[in-house]
Amino acid sequence: MRMFLVEHAKVVMKVICPHCREKSTISSSNRISTCVIELYCQCENELCDAGFVMTLAHKHDTRPPKSQIDNVVAELVRRMSSEEKREVMKLLSVIT
Numbered sequence: 085m086r087m088f089l090v091e092h093a094k095v096v097m098k099v100i101c102p103h104c105r106e107k108s109t110i111s112s113s114n115r116i117s118t119c120v121i122e123l124y125c126q127c128e129n130e131l132c133d134a135g136f137v138m139t140l141a142h143k144h145d146t147r148p149p150k151s152q153i154d155n156v157v158a159e160l161v162r163r164m165s166s167e168e169k170r171e172v173m174k175l176l177s178v179i180t
């Protein structure tokens with residue numbers, strides 16, 4: 085399964101038949117969970133004509149969502165002692 089990012093963040097997936105490696109069409113889908121979906125596919129190669137199911141799943145993040153980063157920073161600040169907060173403020177005043 086190959087994914088291509090095209091204009092305006094529209095994602096087009098190209099599913100390759102696992103039997104003949106020719107292009108296939110996604111005929112329907114079945115969402116198993118928020119992060120997992122089954123894709124029902126039909127091979128376009130008339131000589132193969134296989135039907136099969138591929139699984140599309142979220143594996144891991146390459147960059148966490150901004151909301152998680154904000155939460156991590158807020159939690160770190162909450163856990164800092166007063167002295168640690170003063171040290172951070174000194175560092176920030178040097179940077180800005």
Ligand SMILES: [Zn+2]
Pocket residue numbers: 101102103104105106127128129132133134
């Ligand atoms: Zn095929």
